[in-house]
Amino acid sequence: MQTSYLFISSYKQRITALDRILSSPQQQNGNHGPVEYRKLVQRFRQFLAEEDKFWTKLVLRFRRSFALDEAQPALVKLGLVLDGDSPAEGRNHNQFPSETVSVVPLPEQREGRLNILSKALVCLGDIARYREVYNDGGGRSRIGHDDAPRRGRGRRGAPPGGLDLVRPRNYTKARSCYEQAKLLVATDGNPSHQLAILASYEKDQFMSLVHYYFALCVKQPYETAADNMGTIMHKALEQWKARSKEDNLASEPPIAKIRIDIFKDKMVVLHGLWRLGLQKMDSLTKRESSAIYQEFKALLSERHLPEEFIPQILVTSQGALYTHRMLSAPVNKKSKDTSPTLDPSIVETRILNHLLLLHRALLEVGLQEIGSVDTVDMDLAQRITAPFRRTLGALRMSMKWLRANIKYLIEHTSEETTAFWRVLTDFIEILGSAFPADQLPELTSALEEDREMEGFLPLRGLFARRQGTVSAVGEHPNVVHLMRIGDILKDAQLVAEFENSPFKLSLPLADASGVFPHCNQVRDDETMTETTDDVVAEAFGHLNEEDFDDDEEEQVLYPSGLPSFPSPRQG
Secondary structure: OHHHHHHHHHHHHHHHHHHHHHHOOOOOOOOHHHHHHHHHHHHHHHHHHHHHHHHHHHHHHHHHHOOOHHHHHHHHHOOOEOOOOOEOOOOOOOOOOOOOOOOOOOHHHHHHHHHHHHHHHHHHHHHHHHHHHOOOOOOOOOOOOOOOOEEOOOOOOOOHHHEEOOOOOOOHHHHHHHHHHHHHOOOEOHHHHHHHHHHHHOOOHHHHHHHHHHHHOOOEOOOHHHHHHHHHHHHHHHHHHHHHHHHHHOOOOOOHHHHHHHHHHHHHHHHHHHHHOEHHHHHHHHHHHHHHHHHHHHHHHOOOOOOOHHHHHHHHHHHHHHHHHHOOOOOOOOOOOOOOEOOHHHHHHHHHHHHHHHHHHHHHHHHHHHHOOOOOOOOOHHHOOHHHHHHHHHHHHHHHHHHHOHHHHHHOOOHHHHHHHHHHHHHHHHHHHHOOHHHOOOOOEEOHHHHHOOOOHHHOOOOOOOOOOEEOOOOOHHHHHHHHHHHHHHHHHHHHHOOOOOOOOOOOOOOOOOOOOOOOOOOOOOOOOOOOOOHHHHHOHHHOOOOOOOOOOOOOOOOOOOOOOOOOOOO
16 A cells, blocks of 8 residues: 555646646646656556556455455445445456465454555555546546536537536545444554545535544544644634625625535634634634524524534534544644634633533523424424424434533533533423333334444444444434434433432333343443554554543442432523
8 A cells, every 4th residue: 555655646746747837837848747647647647557456356255355344335325346246347367366264263363354445545545646637627626626527629519609518526435434334344544534625625614624623532543634624723723804894884694505515614713722722712713603603503593504514513513622632732833823712621611511412402492392292192203393403413413422421510610511411401391291101112223314323433433333233224303303303312311320310200111021122232442452463553653643542430320229309490
């Protein structure tokens, strides 16, 4: 792999240098420069095509040689193999030696083998990405230049006006490779970092932010993501300053799509303000946080936010708090402002308060939706309104974060946390009343959010592990929604039972037997086994990041019978 990336780096440097010459006003070499440029790009793309074939064959051989059956669905998804085990490719152009009997790795070696396979999928994704980046066909401009319609040459079928329409770049294959690599080894931050790069190509700063936090909040963080995330935030702040005057002139409320885009931009700006941590911007930071909370709540109630987007909002703020607490504060190289900065503990408080506001928005929308339904003689599934249904995955994620960080919240008592506990109490009591725990289906399978959030350290592995767990695919959607509600109630009871928990319930959520139904979640500690005695592993050594150890002891809550609950807080 080192050899592949060395060649790729060399080609990129030569192409960039030649592009600078072609863009220079002093360039007076006729057609020699452009011809040389096209030939160099063509050679590079031929090299990438050969590398793609080689790494595809290596991935397939590696999976078979070590009987890594858990990787088979990823390879089928990528189209590298058919539903069976036969390769989708044809002949063996790379002349691999004949195969021997598969060697099943020892349990302590298996995770290392999967890690290698994941990195190979990242390499395939990089190759696919570069093949698309350096493809200037379809009216595209050279790499490093914005794509714009070019004047055609009188070809048959050309659009009126003589301009070629620009075909957008397609990063589907690269994205699929990165996503499957992430699912295969959720503890590695490299695939998420590459997904952030793709989002930056598409000028989606918010999704870049989401993926960068994923890249940092895992056991093997990709530490380059911290600097790249700083670059994204700096750009967002500069753009925000430039358009502030224009926004003040706007009179009519924007349509839903534009509202969402503005909301996403404000989220990135807020994270940039936290990163700056300037005293003179503290008041502005708090105002922006409050405005985002109000808009988030409104967008949830009006069903404007895509369902998959809601958990991503939580990821950014949970990731921001985690990285601020656990990782060393990054040096802000982009900012030239020498104004006094806030104490890191104050910035931490600002992030925590904002995260609680986001959670409150979910709870308050839930309170509103459940309260709007007449539950008498109504089927359980019919009690789930459309806005409430869209928030269930994020609500479940919110309760997992609460369980994972209950000790931290108890130690940080404030007016904001008190208000949060009050809203949570009201929500859980009305939820438990509308959806009795003993009538809810058992959660026995991994749901979509379990899969997406696996390895995300702010949640400390409290979502269901995929290993040995049946997927919920095939279950009726209403059953899945009720499973989520049951899991939310179970987590609420566990939080209430925690020692010195400020969250108390007036009535138990369990059934008449005194035990919450299905409260049998067991969490295995996530460990990373490194294999350095393998030749193939050494080839990937330059990509390995230092293992990330969480200094704080993990708190896992288990039910221990039902305590007597005092009356809920009034007011």
